[in-house]
Amino acid sequence: MKDYNPFSGSGKWYKGNLHSHSTVSDGTYSPEELKEVYKRHGYSFLALSDHRIFYAHKSLNDSSFLIYPSMEGNMTAPGEMSGCGGYRAYHMQVLYAPNLAADHPLCEGERIEAPLKTTWDHYYASAQTYIDSMRSRGNLVTINHPIWSRLTYADLAALNGYFAMEIYNSECALDGMDAGEGTVLWDLLLREGKKIWGIATDDCHNRDKPDGKALEGSPRFSSCRGWVQVYATELSVSAIGQALSEGRFYSSTGPEISRFEVKDGTVFLSCSPVQKIELIAEPCRALGYSDLAAQLTEAVWKLDGRERYIRAQVTDASGRKAWTNPIFFV
Numbered sequence: 001m002k003d004y005n006p007f008s009g010s011g012k013w014y015k016g017n018l019h020s021h022s023t024v025s026d027g028t029y030s031p032e033e034l035k036e037v038y039k040r041h042g043y044s045f046l047a048l049s050d051h052r053i054f055y056a057h058k059s060l061n062d063s064s065f066l067i068y069p070s071m072e073g074n075m076t077a078p079g080e081m082s083g084c085g086g087y088r089a090y091h092m093q094v095l096y097a098p099n100l101a102a103d104h105p106l107c108e109g110e111r112i113e114a115p116l117k118t119t120w121d122h123y124y125a126s127a128q129t130y131i132d133s134m135r136s137r138g139n140l141v142t143i144n145h146p147i148w149s150r151l152t153y154a155d156l157a158a159l160n161g162y163f164a165m166e167i168y169n170s171e172c173a174l175d176g177m178d179a180g181e182g183t184v185l186w187d188l189l190l191r192e193g194k195k196i197w198g199i200a201t202d203d204c205h206n207r208d209k210p211d212g213k214a215l216e217g218s219p220r221f222s223s224c225r226g227w228v229q230v231y232a233t234e235l236s237v238s239a240i241g242q243a244l245s246e247g248r249f250y251s252s253t254g255p256e257i258s259r260f261e262v263k264d265g266t267v268f269l270s271c272s273p274v275q276k277i278e279l280i281a282e283p284c285r286a287l288g289y290s291d292l293a294a295q296l297t298e299a300v301w302k303l304d305g306r307e308r309y310i311r312a313q314v315t316d317a318s319g320r321k322a323w324t325n326p327i328f329f330v
Helices: 031-040 120-134 152-155 171-172 183-191 237-245
Strands: 012-020 045-048 066-074 089-098 139-143 164-169 197-201 226-231 249-251 257-263 265-276 276-282 287-290 296-302 309-315 321-324
Touching: 012 066, 012 197, 012 237, 031 045, 066 237, 089 120, 089 183, 089 237, 120 139, 139 237, 139 265, 139 309, 152 183, 164 171, 164 183, 171 276, 183 276, 197 226, 197 249, 226 237, 249 257, 257 309, 257 321, 265 309, 276 296, 287 296
Parallel strands: 012 045, 045 066, 139 164, 164 197
Antiparallel strands: 012 226, 066 089, 089 139, 226 249, 249 321, 257 265, 265 296, 276 287, 276 309, 309 321
16 A cells, blocks of 8 residues: 655645635625735635636735636536526636646636537536536636535536536535535545545625625625645645645645645544544545544544545534545555
8 A cells, every 4th residue: 555645745835715706707806805805814825716707817916825817617507597597507617727738728808608508418528528628728627516506426427537526615505505515426436436636615706695795704705714725835826736736735614634644554644623533435434533622633544455545534613624635545
Protein backbone atom coordinates (compact mmCIF):
# COMPACT_ATOMS: atom_id res chain seq x y z
CA MET A 1 0.00 0.00 0.00
CA LYS A 2 1.54 3.29 -1.11
CA ASP A 3 2.43 6.18 1.18
CA TYR A 4 0.77 9.48 0.33
CA ASN A 5 0.50 12.94 1.87
CA PRO A 6 -1.41 15.55 -0.20
CA PHE A 7 -0.06 18.35 2.00
CA SER A 8 3.64 17.52 1.78
CA GLY A 9 6.37 19.70 0.31
CA SER A 10 6.71 23.48 0.34
CA GLY A 11 3.45 25.39 0.31
CA LYS A 12 0.96 27.51 2.22
CA TRP A 13 -2.73 27.26 3.01
CA TYR A 14 -5.04 29.50 0.99
CA LYS A 15 -8.73 29.74 1.85
CA GLY A 16 -11.10 30.23 -1.07
CA ASN A 17 -14.65 30.04 -2.39
CA LEU A 18 -14.97 28.43 -5.83
CA HIS A 19 -18.62 29.36 -6.58
CA SER A 20 -20.24 32.78 -6.21
CA HIS A 21 -22.59 35.12 -8.08
CA SER A 22 -22.43 38.88 -8.34
CA THR A 23 -24.53 41.59 -9.96
CA VAL A 24 -22.96 40.52 -13.26
CA SER A 25 -25.65 37.81 -13.26
CA ASP A 26 -28.18 37.20 -10.48
CA GLY A 27 -26.29 38.00 -7.28
CA THR A 28 -27.08 41.04 -5.13
CA TYR A 29 -23.49 42.11 -4.34
CA SER A 30 -21.16 43.67 -6.90
CA PRO A 31 -17.80 41.98 -7.64
CA GLU A 32 -16.10 44.72 -5.64
CA GLU A 33 -18.40 44.20 -2.65
CA LEU A 34 -17.89 40.43 -2.70
CA LYS A 35 -14.13 40.86 -2.74
CA GLU A 36 -14.32 43.02 0.38
CA VAL A 37 -16.66 40.56 2.14
CA TYR A 38 -14.42 37.56 1.54
CA LYS A 39 -11.18 39.39 2.19
CA ARG A 40 -12.57 40.62 5.52
CA HIS A 41 -13.36 37.00 6.48
CA GLY A 42 -9.82 35.76 5.89
CA TYR A 43 -10.15 34.40 2.36
CA SER A 44 -7.28 34.51 -0.13
CA PHE A 45 -9.22 33.89 -3.34
CA LEU A 46 -12.71 33.94 -4.79
CA ALA A 47 -14.19 32.54 -8.00
CA LEU A 48 -16.78 34.94 -9.41
CA SER A 49 -18.72 32.39 -11.44
CA ASP A 50 -21.60 34.29 -12.97
CA HIS A 51 -24.00 32.38 -15.20
CA ARG A 52 -22.85 31.67 -18.75
CA ILE A 53 -20.39 34.57 -18.89
CA PHE A 54 -16.65 34.44 -18.25
CA TYR A 55 -14.76 37.26 -16.56
CA ALA A 56 -11.30 37.26 -15.01
CA HIS A 57 -11.82 40.52 -13.05
CA LYS A 58 -8.06 41.07 -13.01
CA SER A 59 -8.46 44.65 -11.81
CA LEU A 60 -9.65 43.32 -8.44
CA ASN A 61 -6.49 41.33 -7.75
CA ASP A 62 -3.97 42.54 -5.20
CA SER A 63 -0.96 41.09 -3.39
CA SER A 64 -3.11 39.28 -0.80
CA PHE A 65 -6.28 38.46 -2.73
CA LEU A 66 -6.98 36.73 -6.04
CA ILE A 67 -10.08 36.57 -8.21
CA TYR A 68 -10.03 33.08 -9.75
CA PRO A 69 -11.39 33.21 -13.35
CA SER A 70 -14.60 31.22 -13.49
CA MET A 71 -18.07 30.75 -14.93
CA GLU A 72 -21.12 28.59 -14.19
CA GLY A 73 -22.68 26.95 -17.23
CA ASN A 74 -26.33 25.98 -16.75
CA MET A 75 -27.49 23.41 -19.26
CA THR A 76 -31.22 23.37 -19.98
CA ALA A 77 -32.67 19.89 -19.50
CA PRO A 78 -35.16 18.18 -21.82
CA GLY A 79 -38.65 19.55 -21.33
CA GLU A 80 -37.62 21.91 -18.52
CA MET A 81 -37.47 25.65 -18.08
CA SER A 82 -34.25 27.43 -18.92
CA GLY A 83 -31.84 28.71 -16.28
CA CYS A 84 -32.27 28.01 -12.58
CA GLY A 85 -36.04 27.66 -12.85
CA GLY A 86 -35.88 24.08 -14.08
CA TYR A 87 -34.85 20.94 -12.23
CA ARG A 88 -32.84 17.75 -12.89
CA ALA A 89 -30.35 19.68 -14.94
CA TYR A 90 -26.56 20.01 -15.04
CA HIS A 91 -25.01 23.14 -13.58
CA MET A 92 -21.29 22.95 -14.28
CA GLN A 93 -18.53 25.17 -12.98
CA VAL A 94 -15.71 26.20 -15.29
CA LEU A 95 -12.45 27.15 -13.58
CA TYR A 96 -9.60 28.46 -15.70
CA ALA A 97 -6.45 26.41 -15.14
CA PRO A 98 -3.46 27.77 -17.11
CA ASN A 99 -1.38 24.77 -16.03
CA LEU A 100 -3.44 22.78 -18.57
CA ALA A 101 -1.70 24.82 -21.30
CA ALA A 102 -4.57 25.30 -23.73
CA ASP A 103 -3.86 27.50 -26.73
CA HIS A 104 -7.43 28.89 -26.95
CA PRO A 105 -8.59 29.91 -23.45
CA LEU A 106 -11.89 31.58 -22.72
CA CYS A 107 -11.96 35.29 -23.45
CA GLU A 108 -12.98 38.15 -21.18
CA GLY A 109 -16.73 38.64 -21.41
CA GLU A 110 -17.28 35.53 -23.54
CA ARG A 111 -20.76 34.05 -23.29
CA ILE A 112 -21.12 30.27 -23.43
CA GLU A 113 -24.56 28.86 -24.17
CA ALA A 114 -25.26 25.14 -24.03
CA PRO A 115 -27.65 23.71 -26.64
CA LEU A 116 -31.08 22.42 -25.67
CA LYS A 117 -31.53 18.69 -26.16
CA THR A 118 -34.83 16.89 -26.50
CA THR A 119 -33.99 13.53 -24.92
CA TRP A 120 -31.85 12.50 -21.99
CA ASP A 121 -29.51 10.47 -24.20
CA HIS A 122 -28.87 13.58 -26.25
CA TYR A 123 -28.55 15.62 -23.08
CA TYR A 124 -25.82 13.32 -21.77
CA ALA A 125 -23.97 13.63 -25.08
CA SER A 126 -24.35 17.41 -25.06
CA ALA A 127 -23.10 17.65 -21.48
CA GLN A 128 -20.08 15.48 -22.30
CA THR A 129 -19.31 17.66 -25.32
CA TYR A 130 -19.48 20.71 -23.06
CA ILE A 131 -17.03 19.17 -20.58
CA ASP A 132 -14.64 18.12 -23.35
CA SER A 133 -14.78 21.56 -24.94
CA MET A 134 -14.11 23.37 -21.68
CA ARG A 135 -11.21 21.07 -20.85
CA SER A 136 -9.70 21.56 -24.31
CA ARG A 137 -9.72 25.29 -23.61
CA GLY A 138 -7.70 24.93 -20.44
CA ASN A 139 -10.37 24.63 -17.77
CA LEU A 140 -11.28 22.42 -14.86
CA VAL A 141 -14.96 21.46 -14.70
CA THR A 142 -17.07 20.64 -11.66
CA ILE A 143 -20.68 19.49 -11.29
CA ASN A 144 -22.54 21.78 -8.93
CA HIS A 145 -25.22 21.11 -6.27
CA PRO A 146 -26.28 17.65 -7.53
CA ILE A 147 -28.97 17.22 -4.86
CA TRP A 148 -30.56 20.63 -5.49
CA SER A 149 -30.37 19.89 -9.23
CA ARG A 150 -32.21 16.59 -8.65
CA LEU A 151 -29.48 14.67 -10.48
CA THR A 152 -29.47 10.91 -10.17
CA TYR A 153 -26.48 8.65 -9.74
CA ALA A 154 -26.91 7.63 -13.39
CA ASP A 155 -26.78 11.30 -14.46
CA LEU A 156 -23.44 11.74 -12.71
CA ALA A 157 -21.98 8.39 -13.75
CA ALA A 158 -22.84 9.08 -17.41
CA LEU A 159 -20.20 11.82 -17.66
CA ASN A 160 -16.42 11.75 -17.62
CA GLY A 161 -13.74 14.38 -17.30
CA TYR A 162 -15.11 16.57 -14.52
CA PHE A 163 -12.47 16.88 -11.83
CA ALA A 164 -14.76 17.54 -8.84
CA MET A 165 -18.33 17.77 -7.61
CA GLU A 166 -19.88 19.94 -4.96
CA ILE A 167 -20.37 17.99 -1.75
CA TYR A 168 -21.59 21.05 0.14
CA ASN A 169 -23.34 24.19 -1.15
CA SER A 170 -24.39 26.80 1.41
CA GLU A 171 -26.98 28.51 -0.79
CA CYS A 172 -28.74 25.18 -1.28
CA ALA A 173 -28.45 24.37 2.42
CA LEU A 174 -30.15 27.69 3.25
CA ASP A 175 -32.92 26.86 0.78
CA GLY A 176 -33.85 23.95 3.05
CA MET A 177 -34.91 20.37 2.31
CA ASP A 178 -31.35 19.18 3.03
CA ALA A 179 -30.27 20.03 -0.51
CA GLY A 180 -26.82 21.29 0.41
CA GLU A 181 -24.79 18.12 1.01
CA GLY A 182 -24.01 15.51 -1.65
CA THR A 183 -21.55 13.10 -0.02
CA VAL A 184 -23.72 10.00 -0.58
CA LEU A 185 -23.65 10.51 -4.34
CA TRP A 186 -19.91 11.21 -4.11
CA ASP A 187 -19.23 7.90 -2.37
CA LEU A 188 -21.39 5.98 -4.84
CA LEU A 189 -19.27 7.38 -7.67
CA LEU A 190 -16.01 6.72 -5.83
CA ARG A 191 -17.06 3.12 -5.19
CA GLU A 192 -17.45 2.61 -8.94
CA GLY A 193 -13.96 3.93 -9.66
CA LYS A 194 -14.69 7.59 -10.48
CA LYS A 195 -11.67 9.56 -9.30
CA ILE A 196 -13.15 12.94 -8.47
CA TRP A 197 -12.55 15.46 -5.71
CA GLY A 198 -15.17 17.00 -3.44
CA ILE A 199 -15.58 20.74 -2.90
CA ALA A 200 -17.55 22.87 -0.46
CA THR A 201 -18.77 26.21 -1.82
CA ASP A 202 -21.16 29.07 -1.12
CA ASP A 203 -22.88 29.57 -4.48
CA CYS A 204 -23.78 32.89 -2.86
CA HIS A 205 -26.56 35.01 -4.32
CA ASN A 206 -27.36 36.67 -0.99
CA ARG A 207 -30.99 37.38 -1.80
CA ASP A 208 -33.39 38.15 1.01
CA LYS A 209 -36.74 36.83 -0.22
CA PRO A 210 -38.46 37.92 -2.27
CA ASP A 211 -36.24 40.59 -3.84
CA GLY A 212 -34.03 42.16 -1.20
CA LYS A 213 -30.32 42.05 -0.48
CA ALA A 214 -29.29 39.81 2.43
CA LEU A 215 -26.94 41.61 4.79
CA GLU A 216 -24.08 40.00 6.69
CA GLY A 217 -25.39 38.24 9.76
CA SER A 218 -28.85 37.60 8.34
CA PRO A 219 -30.16 34.02 7.92
CA ARG A 220 -30.21 34.48 4.14
CA PHE A 221 -26.58 35.61 3.86
CA SER A 222 -24.96 32.62 2.14
CA SER A 223 -21.37 33.88 1.80
CA CYS A 224 -18.48 32.56 3.93
CA ARG A 225 -20.21 29.31 4.96
CA GLY A 226 -18.47 26.67 2.81
CA TRP A 227 -14.92 26.82 1.45
CA VAL A 228 -11.80 25.00 0.32
CA GLN A 229 -8.40 25.22 1.99
CA VAL A 230 -5.84 24.77 -0.77
CA TYR A 231 -2.21 23.82 -0.16
CA ALA A 232 -0.34 25.64 -2.93
CA THR A 233 3.11 27.02 -3.61
CA GLU A 234 1.84 30.59 -4.09
CA LEU A 235 -1.26 32.71 -4.51
CA SER A 236 -1.62 32.62 -8.29
CA VAL A 237 -4.15 31.20 -10.74
CA SER A 238 -1.56 28.73 -11.97
CA ALA A 239 -0.51 27.48 -8.52
CA ILE A 240 -4.08 27.29 -7.15
CA GLY A 241 -5.23 25.54 -10.33
CA GLN A 242 -2.42 23.00 -10.08
CA ALA A 243 -3.21 22.24 -6.44
CA LEU A 244 -6.94 21.93 -7.17
CA SER A 245 -6.34 19.53 -10.04
CA GLU A 246 -4.11 17.35 -7.84
CA GLY A 247 -6.58 17.29 -4.92
CA ARG A 248 -4.23 19.16 -2.60
CA PHE A 249 -7.02 20.73 -0.60
CA TYR A 250 -9.77 19.93 1.83
CA SER A 251 -13.28 21.36 2.17
CA SER A 252 -14.92 22.77 5.27
CA THR A 253 -17.83 24.56 6.87
CA GLY A 254 -15.82 25.18 10.06
CA PRO A 255 -13.24 22.62 11.29
CA GLU A 256 -9.61 22.72 10.19
CA ILE A 257 -7.57 19.71 9.01
CA SER A 258 -3.79 19.94 9.23
CA ARG A 259 -2.75 16.38 8.39
CA PHE A 260 -4.16 13.52 6.34
CA GLU A 261 -1.50 11.01 5.45
CA VAL A 262 -0.97 7.34 4.72
CA LYS A 263 2.38 6.02 5.92
CA ASP A 264 3.41 2.38 6.27
CA GLY A 265 -0.19 1.21 5.90
CA THR A 266 -1.52 3.56 8.57
CA VAL A 267 -3.73 6.64 8.22
CA PHE A 268 -2.93 9.71 10.31
CA LEU A 269 -5.32 12.64 10.70
CA SER A 270 -4.95 15.84 12.74
CA CYS A 271 -7.58 18.55 13.04
CA SER A 272 -9.01 21.31 15.20
CA PRO A 273 -11.09 20.07 18.21
CA VAL A 274 -14.13 18.13 16.95
CA GLN A 275 -16.79 15.77 18.24
CA LYS A 276 -16.47 13.07 15.58
CA ILE A 277 -13.78 11.79 13.20
CA GLU A 278 -14.74 9.23 10.56
CA LEU A 279 -12.81 7.26 7.96
CA ILE A 280 -14.86 6.29 4.93
CA ALA A 281 -13.43 3.53 2.76
CA GLU A 282 -14.41 0.96 0.15
CA PRO A 283 -15.12 -1.94 0.57
CA CYS A 284 -14.72 -1.36 4.33
CA ARG A 285 -17.40 0.42 6.33
CA ALA A 286 -16.68 3.69 8.14
CA LEU A 287 -14.51 3.63 11.23
CA GLY A 288 -14.36 6.47 13.67
CA TYR A 289 -14.00 8.12 17.01
CA SER A 290 -16.47 10.29 18.93
CA ASP A 291 -16.17 12.52 21.97
CA LEU A 292 -19.15 14.38 23.45
CA ALA A 293 -16.76 16.97 24.88
CA ALA A 294 -15.66 17.73 21.29
CA GLN A 295 -11.96 17.62 22.11
CA LEU A 296 -10.81 15.12 19.46
CA THR A 297 -7.81 16.43 17.55
CA GLU A 298 -6.26 13.34 15.97
CA ALA A 299 -6.96 9.80 14.86
CA VAL A 300 -4.97 6.82 13.59
CA TRP A 301 -6.22 3.84 11.58
CA LYS A 302 -4.38 0.73 10.51
CA LEU A 303 -5.50 -0.26 7.02
CA ASP A 304 -6.05 -3.88 6.11
CA GLY A 305 -4.95 -3.62 2.47
CA ARG A 306 -8.34 -4.15 0.83
CA GLU A 307 -9.18 -0.46 0.55
CA ARG A 308 -9.62 0.98 -2.94
CA TYR A 309 -9.91 4.50 -1.58
CA ILE A 310 -10.20 6.24 1.74
CA ARG A 311 -11.40 9.67 2.80
CA ALA A 312 -12.07 11.31 6.16
CA GLN A 313 -14.62 13.73 7.53
CA VAL A 314 -14.83 15.49 10.87
CA THR A 315 -17.76 17.11 12.69
CA ASP A 316 -17.54 19.69 15.46
CA ALA A 317 -19.90 20.34 18.36
CA SER A 318 -22.01 22.71 16.24
CA GLY A 319 -22.48 20.13 13.47
CA ARG A 320 -20.09 21.88 11.11
CA LYS A 321 -18.01 19.51 8.96
CA ALA A 322 -14.77 19.23 7.06
CA TRP A 323 -13.96 16.67 4.37
CA THR A 324 -10.65 15.44 3.00
CA ASN A 325 -10.32 14.35 -0.59
CA PRO A 326 -9.96 10.62 -1.24
CA ILE A 327 -6.63 8.85 -1.31
CA PHE A 328 -6.82 6.24 -4.07
CA PHE A 329 -5.02 2.89 -3.96
CA VAL A 330 -6.21 1.46 -7.28
